[in-house]
Amino acid sequence: MPEKTPEYALGHSQDELNRLTTQARLMEPFTRAIFTQAGIAAGMKVLDVGSGPGDVSFLARELVGSEGHVTGIDRSAEALDMASERAVALDYSNVNFIEGDPAEIRFDEPYDALVGRFVLMYYPDPAEALRRLIRHVRPGGIVAFQEVCHSGIRSFPLVPLLERLFELTGKAQELSGAEPQMGLKLYSTFIAAGLPAPTLQVNMGIVGAQDPMAERLPNFLVQSLRSMMPAILKQGLATAEEIDIDTYADRMSLEFRAGGGVFLSPPFIGAWTRKSL
Numbered sequence: 508m509p510e511k512t513p514e515y516a517l518g519h520s521q522d523e524l525n526r527l528t529t530q531a532r533l534m535e536p537f538t539r540a541i542f543t544q545a546g547i548a549a550g551m552k553v554l555d556v557g558s559g560p561g562d563v564s565f566l567a568r569e570l571v572g573s574e575g576h577v578t579g580i581d582r583s584a585e586a587l588d589m590a591s592e593r594a595v596a597l598d599y600s601n602v603n604f605i606e607g608d609p610a611e612i613r614f615d616e617p618y619d620a621l622v623g624r625f626v627l628m629y630y631p632d633p634a635e636a637l638r639r640l641i642r643h644v645r646p647g648g649i650v651a652f653q654e655v656c657h658s659g660i661r662s663f664p665l666v667p668l669l670e671r672l673f674e675l676t677g678k679a680q681e682l683s684g685a686e687p688q689m690g691l692k693l694y695s696t697f698i699a700a701g702l703p704a705p706t707l708q709v710n711m712g713i714v715g716a717q718d719p720m721a722e723r724l725p726n727f728l729v730q731s732l733r734s735m736m737p738a739i740l741k742q743g744l745a746t747a748e749e750i751d752i753d754t755y756a757d758r759m760s761l762e763f764r765a766g767g768g769v770f771l772s773p774p775f776i777g778a779w780t781r782k783s784l
Contacts, residue, residue: 528560534775535566537710538624538653541777542570544708545651550574551619554643556609557581557626561590561602567622568602579604580612610639620649627696628654628680628689634699641700644782650702651779657687660773664766668759672732673773675745679738690776697778705778712772716764724770725756725763 547553549572555564558579567577579602581587587604594602605612610630621644630636641650657677662669677687686692690709697705714720732739733752739745751758763770 528562532562533712534624534653535562537775537777538563539566539570540710541651541653541708541779542567542622544706545620545649545779546781547571547620547622547649547651552616553577553620553622554609554614554618555579556621556623556640557629558590558604559583559586561586561593561604563622563624564590564602564604565593565597565599567620568599571601573601575601577602578614578618580607580609582606582608609643610636614643617645618643618648619645620651622649622651624653625655627652627693628686629684631684633686633689633692634696637696637700637702641702641782646782646784648782649779650697650705650782651777652693653775653777654689654693655687656690656774656776658773661771662763662766663768663771666759666762666766666768666770668755668762669728669770672728672755672759675739675750676731676735678744679735679742682742682744683738690774693776693778697780701783703780703783705780708777710775710777714770714772716767716769721760721763721770725760729756729759 547567547570549570551571552575553567553571555567555577558564558581561579564577564579568575571577579587579590581604584606587606590604594604621640627633627636644650657673657680660670660673680687694705694707714724729752732750732755736747736750736752739750740747
């Protein structure tokens with residue numbers, strides 16, 4: 508029997524699903540570059556594991572066009588309902604979503620490409636999970652994943668509430684069984700899974716205090732903190748009174764603007780290779 512998958516500390520509330528779609532818009536250029544360089548192209552059949560509300564699947568659909576096909580798979584029925592509704596609204600008849608553990612499910616035919624974003628971090632043994640996942644890929648097919656390295660976040664001058672937010676969410680992820688430094692482990696994970704050594708790429712975002720994005724960033728970041736509050740409280744990392752979630756974004760925004768500096772996002776690391784023939 509495989510090990511139990513870690514608890515998904517962020518949950519699947521509608522607010523969290525909406526946050527994921529906002530996150531996807533911010534990540535889109537980075538993920539598109541990785542998929543394009545990996546070789547995902549028109550006519551391919553792509554499997555998106557941990558597809559959530561569908562954004563990575565829809566990006567893959569843009570690359571494979573109407574001649575290709577994309578299947579998204581996720582454990583969350585709530586996320587898949589949203590993804591399916593969005594696929595209908597986009598008139599993407601060649602994108603479908605199914606519920607299940609992507610490492611355990613079986614498919615009748617192999618895929619040309621296997622992709623995922625922020626998904627391997629939630630497996631207790633990412634290399635073993637990837638070893639099972641690549642069974643879905645034809646020989647010579649593409650394997651491309653993107654993960655985060657949570658410890659790379661920086662603010663300058665120091666914004667204490669920003670640093671505290673990432674300290675809390677990173678620790679809550681870790682205590683829930685996830686791997687917040689998965690980005691740095693992609694290379695060794697691909698090799699341990701029996702794949703050829705991958706090509707790597709790192710991307711980071713940077714926002715200045717007077718950038719228009721700085722007005723929206725605190726609310727976006729605090730939504731992840733809000734989604735993880737049950738885990739944070741359960742693990743005793745902080746009290747609700749200490750965090751004061753309803754005022755956190757405003758207080759953090761004031762700190763950021765008063766410092767007049769920059770926020771550097773965590774590194775988003777992509778890795779891609781082709782399955783051996």
